[in-house]
Each structure stands twice: as structure tokens, then as C-alpha cells.
Amino acid sequence: MKKFIDSIENLLETSLQGFAKAHADIVKYHNDPRFVQRKTGKTDKVVIISGGGSGHEPLHSGFVGLGMLDAACPGQIFTSPTPDQMLAAAQAVDAGQGVLFIVKNYAGDVMNFEMAAEMLDLPNATVLINDDVSLPKNHSIGRRGVAGTLIVEKIVGAAAEQGADLATCKALAERVNAATASMGVALTSCTVPALGHPTFILADDEIELGVGIHGEHGRETTKLVSASQIVERLSGHIQEELNPQPGQQVLLHVNGFGATPMVELHLMYALAWEFWQQRGLQISRSLVGNYTTSLDMAGCSITLCLLDDEMLNYWDAPVNTAALRWGC
Amino acid sequence: MKKFIDSIENLLETSLQGFAKAHADIVKYHNDPRFVQRKTGKTDKVVIISGGGSGHEPLHSGFVGLGMLDAACPGQIFTSPTPDQMLAAAQAVDAGQGVLFIVKNYAGDVMNFEMAAEMLDLPNATVLINDDVSLPKNHSIGRRGVAGTLIVEKIVGAAAEQGADLATCKALAERVNAATASMGVALTSCTVPALGHPTFILADDEIELGVGIHGEHGRETTKLVSASQIVERLSGHIQEELNPQPGQQVLLHVNGFGATPMVELHLMYALAWEFWQQRGLQISRSLVGNYTTSLDMAGCSITLCLLDDEMLNYWDAPVNTAALRWGC
Numbered sequence: 001m002k003k004f005i006d007s008i009e010n011l012l013e014t015s016l017q018g019f020a021k022a023h024a025d026i027v028k029y030h031n032d033p034r035f036v037q038r039k040t041g042k043t044d045k046v047v048i049i050s051g052g053g054s055g056h057e058p059l060h061s062g063f064v065g066l067g068m069l070d071a072a073c074p075g076q077i078f079t080s081p082t083p084d085q086m087l088a089a090a091q092a093v094d095a096g097q098g099v100l101f102i103v104k105n106y107a108g109d110v111m112n113f114e115m116a117a118e119m120l121d122l123p124n125a126t127v128l129i130n131d132d133v134s135l136p137k138n139h140s141i142g143r144r145g146v147a148g149t150l151i152v153e154k155i156v157g158a159a160a161e162q163g164a165d166l167a168t169c170k171a172l173a174e175r176v177n178a179a180t181a182s183m184g185v186a187l188t189s190c191t192v193p194a195l196g197h198p199t200f201i202l203a204d205d206e207i208e209l210g211v212g213i214h215g216e217h218g219r220e221t222t223k224l225v226s227a228s229q230i231v232e233r234l235s236g237h238i239q240e241e242l243n244p245q246p247g248q249q250v251l252l253h254v255n256g257f258g259a260t261p262m263v264e265l266h267l268m269y270a271l272a273w274e275f276w277q278q279r280g281l282q283i284s285r286s287l288v289g290n291y292t293t294s295l296d297m298a299g300c301s302i303t304l305c306l307l308d309d310e311m312l313n314y315w316d317a318p319v320n321t322a323a324l325r326w327g328c
Numbered sequence: 329m330k331k332f333i334d335s336i337e338n339l340l341e342t343s344l345q346g347f348a349k350a351h352a353d354i355v356k357y358h359n360d361p362r363f364v365q366r367k368t369g370k371t372d373k374v375v376i377i378s379g380g381g382s383g384h385e386p387l388h389s390g391f392v393g394l395g396m397l398d399a400a401c402p403g404q405i406f407t408s409p410t411p412d413q414m415l416a417a418a419q420a421v422d423a424g425q426g427v428l429f430i431v432k433n434y435a436g437d438v439m440n441f442e443m444a445a446e447m448l449d450l451p452n453a454t455v456l457i458n459d460d461v462s463l464p465k466n467h468s469i470g471r472r473g474v475a476g477t478l479i480v481e482k483i484v485g486a487a488a489e490q491g492a493d494l495a496t497c498k499a500l501a502e503r504v505n506a507a508t509a510s511m512g513v514a515l516t517s518c519t520v521p522a523l524g525h526p527t528f529i530l531a532d533d534e535i536e537l538g539v540g541i542h543g544e545h546g547r548e549t550t551k552l553v554s555a556s557q558i559v560e561r562l563s564g565h566i567q568e569e570l571n572p573q574p575g576q577q578v579l580l581h582v583n584g585f586g587a588t589p590m591v592e593l594h595l596m597y598a599l600a601w602e603f604w605q606q607r608g609l610q611i612s613r614s615l616v617g618n619y620t621t622s623l624d625m626a627g628c629s630i631t632l633c634l635l636d637d638e639m640l641n642y643w644d645a646p647v648n649t650a651a652l653r654w655g656c
Contacts, residue, residue, distance in 0.1 A: 002532070002535070002552055002626065004515075004555040004588065004592040004593075004596050005554070005555050005592070006554045006555050006556050006595075006599075011591065011595060012591065014598045014599070015591045015592070015594040015595040016594070017598050018594035018595055018597040018599075018601065019616075021597070021598065021601050022597055022614040022616045023614075055589065057590035057591055062590075077591070187330040187331070207330070226333070227332040227334050228334050259586065259624055260624070261383065261586055261623045262385035262386060263405070263623070264331055264332040264339075266344070266346035266347040267332055267333070267334075267343040267346055268332050268346070269346040269350050270342045270345050270346030271342070271346075273346065273349050283349075286349065286350040286351075288346070288350045290590075290618070293589065295591070296587055298330065298587075298624065300332065325653050326653060327656075328654070
């Protein structure tokens with residue numbers, strides 16, 4: 001394993017300290033229990049908190065700031081954060097208007113956010129994100145939350161910033177989640193530092209369609225095919241799920257898993273744009289880059305979100321975080 | 329070679345079309361000859377143009393927009409753009425106040441920008457960027473331009489936006505270049521699509537200190553050591569070069585080469601911050617992320633820029649590009 005590292009034990013802690021120093025105008029970092037908190041801005045509002053295993057940066061800490069998250073709880077790499085982190089984060093940012101947890105649908109995350117919710121003596125709600133269409137809808141553990149999560153966080157973060165109450169924020173988050181579908185493909189595995197070797201092996205001519213953001217098996221291990229064919233496959237599954245109608249306005253997000261160059265991500269975006277444009281969709285907003293990563297995995301995902309005017313306005317609203325910034 | 333690709337021939341063209349579609353609010357793309365142009369904003373100003381081989385994205389196209397570049401000329405991957413691209417770009421954005429070319433010091437880039445400068449019947453100037461301290465100052469082909477380039481582009485772009493004349497912009501660019509030093513390290517090679525295999529080979533326990541952004545050999549191939557030791561080595565060479573005094577305010581930039589996860593880049597930033605803080609520097613501004621990449625190379629560089637108040641104000645000035653955005 002070749003990584004920039006001093007020791008497995010201090011990697012995450014030192015990295016989070018570096019993150020907080022590099023973005024000291026936007027965030028504060030608390031190390032025990034571990035959470036990243038928004039530094040400035042309005043406080044008499046519903047607060048939005050997310051979290052999950054580390055290794056997906058900038059998700060979630062990079063989305064803490066005005067117009068998006070009030071706090072994020074990073075677990076160890078690919079490991080759920082603990083309830084005490086969520087509890088401490090909620091108590092630090094709570095403004096008496098309620099707390100909304102945005103939780104990707106993984107067993108550990110769900111359980112620990114639930115425990116924190118029970119411990120909180122605050123108006124509290126939880127929204128589960130499950131935008132990954134790689135698994136069937138009736139899958140026993142449900143579908144995974146992947147790159148669509150940031151779209152929920154951005155839109156609901158803007159609503160909270162503008163004074164929406166807890167019930168409105170929760171309903172909006174559920175509406176965005178239902179309107180969002182993602183599917184990913186891996187060209188390579190990633191290497192978790194504590195493990196020291198790749199999580200899974202793909203042959204030189206193989207790809208994993210429908211991979212999860214921790215390298216979970218997806219729909220199919222298949223031969224490497226052209227970028228156009230990959231886009232057709234991913235987008236086809238998204239189309240089956242969302243069944244968007246001609247004229248529908250959408251947000252199209254191509255997300256890199258970490259090790260895929262921008263020249264390839266923009267190629268994938270061009271091909272996905274073509275796919276949806278041919279089906280009459282109005283591609284109103286775009287996001288291309290490494291936002292929901294899987295350490296050093298080569299690969300990407302495509303996410304489509306069917307926008308209504310309210311969602312579009314919230315997407316466009318000012319945001320000032322480490323990883324998304326506009327209108328500020 | 330595993331990449332998202334349809335054909336070697338259309339990769340760059342389709343990718344640039346994707347880039348332009350994803351950022352249609354900021355840029356226009358011309359495909360013959362190939363350049364990316366700023367879409368909106370003030371025009372009666374000195375225009376700032378850069379360019380170079382592709383494969384380093386977001387450099388340079390991702391820095392086209394208000395407060396930074398007026399145009400960028402992308403060559404094929406790791407290949408200089410041609411003079412007709414620079415000429416067409418200059419003619420498209422020229423506003424009669426002069427054209428400044430910001431050119432990384434590579435033989436092909438320098439020659440072709442010089443030819444374009446000769447062909448232009450416009451007030452014209454060129455600044456060479458050579459911030460890479462891996463090679464000695466008196467090296468026969470001079471030092472390479474690397475991650476410091478974007479700092480010059482940001483600061484001079486802001487000056488031009490605020491109405492500085494051509495001579496002032498050129499002098500400022502030279503001052504920033506002289507105040508900036510970078511050094512990089514590779515953990516792996518990158519793979520150029522047209523080549524189909526890694527450019528160079530490092531053993532499983534080797535790293536390349538002082539690597540260039542195309543994988544050029546640096547100071548030394550050495551054994552993999554700890555992140556702290558790598559930061560000491562890179563920062564030590566930068567210190568020898570710039571000899572910053574206690575109290576000096578600086579911009580500290582940790583740049584990823586493409587395949588290194590943010591968790592490691594923020595670790596490197598924390599260690600570099602410690603190095604300079606111990607030497608009494610005032611780390612006033614930071615930038616951490618993949619900005620001057622080398623396709624899918626794992627590795628990073630450290631850049632230090634000694635700021636004066638004028639440079640700091642220009643750094644903070646509004647910028648609205650695909651890859652850097654604040655104050656807008």
C-alpha cells in the first residue's frame with residue numbers, strides 16, 4: 001500500500017485537523033467526540049446534520065457551511081460514526097427549531113443515528129437516503145445512499161436557511177430523495193488504509209457495474225466496454241426507475257470516485273447529457289467532479305434528480321462550504 | 329489501460345464539449361481552433377490567456393471566468409497547444425487594452441506562445457512560470473511551471489479585472505512567480521490514453537521526489553517514507569529557495585495530482601501547516617485539492633507563495649470559474 005500516512009491511528013484525526021485549518025473561515029472541528037460544525041451564519045433555524053464513514057470526502061464535512069449542513073459526524077474510514085458524535089453535534093448547533101438527520105441507508109449509520117435521535121431531547125427527525133438503483137427496490141437491506149445525498153443536503157440546507165420548519169424540511173428531503181436515482185461503475189477497487197490491500201479485485205478487462213461507494217458488489221461484473229456503452233447502461237437503469245417525461249427539468253450529476261481524471265468525467269458527462277437530451281429532458285443544472293468518493297477508486301456514478309421549481313430555487317440558493325460554493 | 333473512453337481521437341473533443349455544457353453559465357467553447365473563452369463580464373480590460381497540454385484539469389480551462397482567465401487553449405493530452413489556438417483566443421477576447429500570456433515553462437508551450445505573440449498585432453506580453461524547485465535554478469532548460477501557475481493566474485486575473493494596465497499585470501505576474509515555489513512527489517505514474525500504459529514505473533516501495541506534472545524525473549527516486557518525512561523534504565527545498573522570514577504571511581497550497589484521496593491531502597496540509605507554523609510564518613490563505621493534476625497519478629505537491637498585502641487582496645477578490653469560486 002502506497003499512501004501519504006504517518007500511522008493508521010492518526011490519519012483521520014490529523015486529516016480532519018488539516019481540513020479545519022484549511023477552511024477555518026467556514027468550520028470548527030471538535031475532536032472528542034468528533035464532529036465538524038458550521039462556524040458562522042444564522043442560528044435560529046432547523047439544523048441539518050449528516051455523517052457517515054470517512055473516505056468519501058468531500059462528503060460530508062466538505063458540505064458544512066452556510067446554506068447546507070450545520071454539522072457533520074465523520075466515522076473512521078468506511079465505518080459508521082457513533083451516537084455520541086451525533087448527540088454532541090446536535091447539542092452544539094441546536095437552535096430550538098428542530099434537528100434533521102440526513103442518513104445514508106447503511107445499517108450502522110441508521111442504527112447509530114436512531115440511537116442518537118432517541119437520546120436527544122429535541123424536536124428531531126431522520127431522513128434515509130437510498131438513491132442507488134443498483135439493487136432492486138425490494139432488496140432485503142434496502143438500497144444504499146450514494147451521490148444523490150449531496151443533492152438532498154443542498155436543497156434542504158437552503159430550505160432550512162430560509163426558515164422552513166422541521167416538518168417542511170423532512171418532507172422536502174423525502175421528496176428530493178424520491179426524485180433522485182444514481183448508479184455507479186468501478187474500474188478499480190480502492191485500498192482502505194487499515195486493510196492495506198485492495199478491497200476487491202477486478203481483472204484488467206473487467207468493470208463492476210452498480211458498485212457501492214465502499215466497493216460493494218453491484219449488479220454485474222462485466223467486460224470493459226466503451227464509455228458510451230457504460231453511460232447507456234447506467235442511465236438506462238436510472239430511466240427505468242424515474243421514468244422522466246420529455247420536458248422534465250433535471251439536475252445531472254456525474255460524480256468521480258476519486259482516481260478518475262476530470263478529462264474522463266467530462267467525457268462521461270457529455271455522453272450522459274446526450275442520452276438525456278435525446279429523451280427530451282431539459283438539463284437545467286449540472287455538477288461534475290469528485291464529490292462522493294471512495295478513497296482511490298477509479299470509477300464514477302451518474303445521478304439524475306427530477307427538479308421542480310422549488311427544488312431548483314433551493315439548489316441555486318447561496319452556499320458557502322469547502323466543496324460547494326456559489327452566490328456568497 | 330482501464331479508462332472511460334470511446335476512442336483516443338475523440339476523448340479530448342468530447343470532454344471539452346462536456347466541460348462547456350456543464351459550465352455553460354461561465355464559458356464558451358470553440359473547437360476549431362480549440363479554445364475556452366469567458367462568457368460574461370467586463371471586457372474593456374487587459375485580457376489574461378493561458379494554456380498548455382490537457383490532462384492537468386482543472387488547470388487551465390477550469391480557471392476561465394470572472395476574475396481569472398479570459399481564455400485558455402488546451403492542447404492534446406500532455407502536448408502543447410498550437411499558435412493558431414492562442415491567436416484565435418486572443419482575437420476573440422481582446423478588448424484593445426493588451427493581452428497577457430501566462431505560460432508554464434515547457435519548450436513547446438514557450439515556442440508556440442512566442443509564435444502567437446509575434447503574429448498578434450496587439451499590445452502583448454508573456455510571463456513564464458517556473459515555480460518548480462525540483463531542478464536547480466541554473467538548469468539548462470530552466471525550471472518547470474507547476475501548481476504555482478494558478479496562483480499567478482488568480483492574482484493577475486483580479487488585477488486585470490480591477491483595471492490594471494498591461495505593464496502592471498506583467499510586473500505583478502513576475503513578482504508572484506518569483507515569490508512562489510513548489511515541489512511534488514509521485515507515488516505512482518500516470519497513464520496517458522494514447523500511450524496505453526504507465527509513463528514510468530515505481531516499485532511498490534518507491535516514490536519519486538521532485539516529479540514534474542507529466543511524470544518527469546525529479547530530484548530523486550527514493551524509498552517510501554512517512555508523510556511527515558515527505559513533507560519535511562518538500563518543504564525543506566521550498567524553504568531553501570524562498571527563505572521566508574518569521575512573520576511573513578503566506579498562501580499554502582497542497583495540490584493533488586489526481587488519484588490521491590482528500591483524506592491524505594488534508595493530512596499533508598496539516599503536516600505542512602505545522603512545518604511552516606514552527607518557522608514562524610503566518611499562514612494567511614490555504615488551498616487544498618486537485619487543481620494541477622497529472623491524469624491519474626497518485627501524489628501531490630506543496631506550494632508556498634509569500635504574500636504581500638496587494639497580492640492578498642487580489643487573491644481574495646471575487647472569482648467565478650468552474651474550479652475556483654468565491655465572492656460572487
